[in-house]
Amino acid sequence: MNNIIEKILDHRSVRSFEDKLLSAKQISTIVECAQAASTSSYIQAYSIIGVTDPEKKANLAELAGPQSYVENNGHLFVFCADLHRMDIVAEMENEDLTAPIESTEKFMVACIDAALAAQNAALAAESMDLGICYIGGIRNDLQQVSEILDIPHRVVPLFGLVVGYPKKRSDKKPRLPQANVYHENGYQTDKQTFIGQLEAYNETISDYYEQRTKGKRKETWTQQMADMAGKKSRMYMKDFVEKQGLKKQ
Structure with missing residues (x-):
C-alpha cells in the first residue's frame, strides 16, 4: 500500500x-x-x-x-x-x-x-x-x-x-460494505441480499456509536437515514437554482 x-x-x-x-x-x-x-x-x-x-x-x-x-x-x-x-x-x-x-x-x-x-x-x-x-x-x-x-x-x-x-x-466512521456499493456488470437487485448487507452494517454502526458515546447513542444507519430523509430541508433549492439562470431546461 x-x-x-x-x-x-x-x-x-x-x-x-x-x-x-x-x-x-x-x-x-x-x-x-x-x-x-x-x-x-x-x-x-x-x-x-x-x-x-x-x-x-x-x-x-x-x-x-x-x-x-x-x-x-x-x-x-x-x-x-x-x-x-x-x-x-x-x-x-x-x-x-x-x-x-x-x-x-x-x-x-x-x-x-x-x-x-x-x-x-x-x-x-x-x-x-x-x-x-x-x-x-x-x-x-x-x-x-x-x-x-x-x-x-x-x-x-x-x-x-x-x-x-x-x-x-x-x-473514523465505518463505511457501507463494499458489496453494497460496488456492483459488477449491472446493479445488484436481489432485495434480501441488499437488506442482509444493510442489517450487518446496522450492527457495525450501532456498535460504533455505542463505543464512541459510552452507551449514550446506539441508533443504526438505516434509522439515522430514515430520520434524515424524512425531514424536509432546503426546499427552496429548485427556485434558487432557476433564479440563478441554471437548470431551467
Whole structure:
C-alpha cells in the first residue's frame, strides 16, 4: 500500500482546529491541486472562493448551523458551480449560448466539476497533515450566502471546505460494505441480499456509536437515514437554482 492510498483510507472529518492560519503557499497549492482535477469537456465549470474576512466567516458560520468550525479554522474555501464564465465566453465569441447554459446537463457538469475539484483539494490538504471538513450547511440560506460572497448570476455556492491544523481528530466512521456499493456488470437487485448487507452494517454502526458515546447513542444507519430523509430541508433549492439562470431546461 502506498502513501496516497494510506492517506485516503485514513480520512475523517475534523471539526476542531488550532488557532493557526494556512500560509499563502499552502492555499495556492491546494487550489492548484483542485484545478488539476478532471473536468468535463475542459469547461472547468466551477469557482473557489477563499474566505478570510472574520465578519464574513462569522456570518457564514451562523448560517451553516451555527457551526463554530466554519469560523475557526486555518482557511475556508467555498466551492461553486459556475456557468457565469460561459456568459462571458458567449459575449466574447458573439454566440447565443443561453439554451445549453440553462440546461440540466450543464448544471450537472458544473456540480460534478466542482465536486471533483474539491476532492482533489481535500486530498492535497490531508497530504500536508491538515484536517478538513465539508460544509453542506452553507446551503441553508444560499440567498444570504450569495450576498455575503457577491455571487453573480449563473453561479451557485454548493458547499464549503474548512481546512486547518487539527486540534482533535475524531474516530473514523465505518463505511457501507463494499458489496453494497460496488456492483459488477449491472446493479445488484436481489432485495434480501441488499437488506442482509444493510442489517450487518446496522450492527457495525450501532456498535460504533455505542463505543464512541459510552452507551449514550446506539441508533443504526438505516434509522439515522430514515430520520434524515424524512425531514424536509432546503426546499427552496429548485427556485434558487432557476433564479440563478441554471437548470431551467
